[in-house]
Amino acid sequence: MQNTLLLDKQFEPELGYQLGKIGIRVVVFAKRHDDVAAMDDDVPADLLPDEDFSSGDSEVNSYLEFPKRGKMCCVFLINGQRHHGLDNSFIVNDLKMKYLRKRMIIVVDLDGLSQRAIAEIMQGSRAGLYEGHVFQKIRDRLVATLQGDPDLAELEEEAEDELSQLQAGDAIVQHALDELIEHHFDFGDHAASGADMTGGKEGQFYGPDGKPVDVNVVVFGENGTPVAGPVLVSDHAASTLRLVPNSKKRLVVTALPKGDWTRLKDIGAFVEPATTGLTANLSKRESDAEVEVEFVEPPDCEADEYPVETTLRIMATFDGAPEPRLIEKSLIIRPRKPRPPRPPRVLNDIPTYIKVASRQPVRLLAGGPDAHVRIVWDGKDSLTFEPTPEWTFCATCKSHPQFPAITFTKPTNGRFEALVHTPPDYLVGTKLEFDIHAKGPGGATLTACFSAEVVLPIGPRQVATEIPARGQRRPPYKLLYITEKEFDTSTRWGSETWSADHAGAFTEPTESTPLTLCINQDFGLLRTYMDALVGKKADEHRMEEKKTKYISHIAYHLYQMYLHKENVQKKKEASTEAPDIRPPEDEEMQFEINRVASTLIRLMEVMR
Numbered sequence: 001m002q003n004t005l006l007l008d009k010q011f012e013p014e015l016g017y018q019l020g021k022i023g024i025r026v027v028v029f030a031k032r033h034d035d036v037a038a039m040d041d042d043v044p045a046d047l048l049p050d051e052d053f054s055s056g057d058s059e060v061n062s063y064l065e066f067p068k069r070g071k072m073c074c075v076f077l078i079n080g081q082r083h084h085g086l087d088n089s090f091i092v093n094d095l096k097m098k099y100l101r102k103r104m105i106i107v108v109d110l111d112g113l114s115q116r117a118i119a120e121i122m123q124g125s126r127a128g129l130y131e132g133h134v135f136q137k138i139r140d141r142l143v144a145t146l147q148g149d150p151d152l153a154e155l156e157e158e159a160e161d162e163l164s165q166l167q168a169g170d171a172i173v174q175h176a177l178d179e180l181i182e183h184h185f186d187f188g189d190h191a192a193s194g195a196d197m198t199g200g201k202e203g204q205f206y207g208p209d210g211k212p213v214d215v216n217v218v219v220f221g222e223n224g225t226p227v228a229g230p231v232l233v234s235d236h237a238a239s240t241l242r243l244v245p246n247s248k249k250r251l252v253v254t255a256l257p258k259g260d261w262t263r264l265k266d267i268g269a270f271v272e273p274a275t276t277g278l279t280a281n282l283s284k285r286e287s288d289a290e291v292e293v294e295f296v297e298p299p300d301c302e303a304d305e306y307p308v309e310t311t312l313r314i315m316a317t318f319d320g321a322p323e324p325r326l327i328e329k330s331l332i333i334r335p336r337k338p339r340p341p342r343p344p345r346v347l348n349d350i351p352t353y354i355k356v357a358s359r360q361p362v363r364l365l366a367g368g369p370d371a372h373v374r375i376v377w378d379g380k381d382s383l384t385f386e387p388t389p390e391w392t393f394c395a396t397c398k399s400h401p402q403f404p405a406i407t408f409t410k411p412t413n414g415r416f417e418a419l420v421h422t423p424p425d426y427l428v429g430t431k432l433e434f435d436i437h438a439k440g441p442g443g444a445t446l447t448a449c450f451s452a453e454v455v456l457p458i459g460p461r462q463v464a465t466e467i468p469a470r471g472q473r474r475p476p477y478k479l480l481y482i483t484e485k486e487f488d489t490s491t492r493w494g495s496e497t498w499s500a501d502h503a504g505a506f507t508e509p510t511e512s513t514p515l516t517l518c519i520n521q522d523f524g525l526l527r528t529y530m531d532a533l534v535g536k537k538a539d540e541h542r543m544e545e546k547k548t549k550y551i552s553h554i555a556y557h558l559y560q561m562y563l564h565k566e567n568v569q570k571k572k573e574a575s576t577e578a579p580d581i582r583p584p585e586d587e588e589m590q591f592e593i594n595r596v597a598s599t600l601i602r603l604m605e606v607m608r
Helices: 089-093 115-121 133-147 150-164 169-185 258-263 524-535 540-574 586-606
Strands: 005-011 023-029 074-078 081-086 104-109 214-221 231-234 240-243 247-256 264-272 278-284 289-295 308-318 321-333 354-356 362-365 371-377 392-397 415-420 431-439 445-455 459-466 477-482 504-507 515-520
Touching: 005 150, 023 133, 023 150, 104 133, 115 133, 214 231, 231 308, 231 321, 240 247, 240 289, 247 258, 247 308, 258 264, 264 278, 264 289, 278 308, 289 308, 321 459, 354 431, 354 445, 362 371, 371 445, 392 415, 504 540, 504 586, 515 540, 524 540, 524 586, 540 586
Parallel strands: 074 104, 214 321, 240 321, 362 445, 477 515
Antiparallel strands: 005 023, 023 104, 074 081, 214 459, 231 247, 247 289, 264 308, 278 289, 308 321, 354 371, 371 415, 392 431, 431 445, 504 515
């Protein structure tokens, strides 16, 4: 059965420099839902673990040549013949549209190039086009035209939303286990003592009365005062995160520049206002963090309660950076509804109007991707068809006559776009005025106008924002690493010294110090295991990974032991009918943590 086209757009951008113009046609197919047999194909090197990119048949395969399916999905034609091609890595790396790479085909027609440009790129060796100065101009114009296309961006976001609903059994279980182990690293409501380290409202982002205050934070965007990095960024570019009831969505958060992640001190995620059934759990990893947002619909939830709207905030602090780094996204939860097709518009043989549908002023990025200005008219699409169109479109900049020429897409159902390319030498804040003319037979003319402004490129910006009452808090504990030279300190259970027979312990919180989780890095069994790895010339990175997992497991178990002791103590104080209830003794807890440590080491010995 023929695949349904989700998008079919055509562009004719000018290259400038007397190189002529190119024709671009981009087609996006609907996602197939039938099961197809797997084929022996190359898996992309940058494939993510949760990405839906099977090696079997795909939506565009019937249009591509054998034997390598998925290759040459962007082709360059001269006189209808393919002379060059790019594989789907161009869609991923240059266009930043990873989830459309299986379903997109791009055709670039080079017949409109000047003779000079054709002469440079053509080779007699049949080895494809010469990738020199002219080809780079063509590639840059192709990227600038498609990267900012709003229809492609919308389809990419829809594909991302659909992908986020996919689940794999073992992977989900493993992810839940990792979350359980590292859950104590997240910020949240904790009821533990310690100076300025409680789970209440008192903390570094609150005034003396416990109310929220305006705080300078650094975000990644266009508004605010430019500052130096690092800044938090996520793999979800949109400012709104949409979620379907009884589903999960994951965001990967990292630092920009990437190397500044090593400077990270604290990071946490929270939702405000709190919503029943909605959770946001953060898992910190070696080079990034993952936030999983899940909404489980309450049993008594009514359809009229949707949409549920709240705000997701991810906040972090870095060494040497006084302002917290913030990612803030509007969270909207509603059941998925099929989008109805747009009703056909009433189009005329003699058009009567043309108007700009985009919000003004249009935001232009100097030296960046083209701005796509949406335009509608009531003329039939066939009036603009080549080779002898009855109506043509042109645009002029009234305020800056030297502004580069503006090109137009082909109308579809009376809708099309003007592509505005802003040269890099235009200053931020420059305001521009444009006129759009539709010219027809007998001198008939329709006119529309729009305004635009050159804006700052997206980057780190310092803004003032109010941190709500459920803002960032410090964890109610600290980690303390014990080595052999600290064995004589009285930090084990608050008063005892250490030896190589003690895997770990904790010191209960006081009015001035938080709960302290002590990890013995020179525990005898651990030291023997690590020495054995060194003797086997084990990989350094793998050794560090094993040690990190061991420490995180021991720390988490100590944390749970403290909570258990505290709960038993409260039950004993509240109950007079069960005098035999008693909190565990220090030696009992020492035996338990030693047993857990021994089990973990044995598991690491037999597992890769």
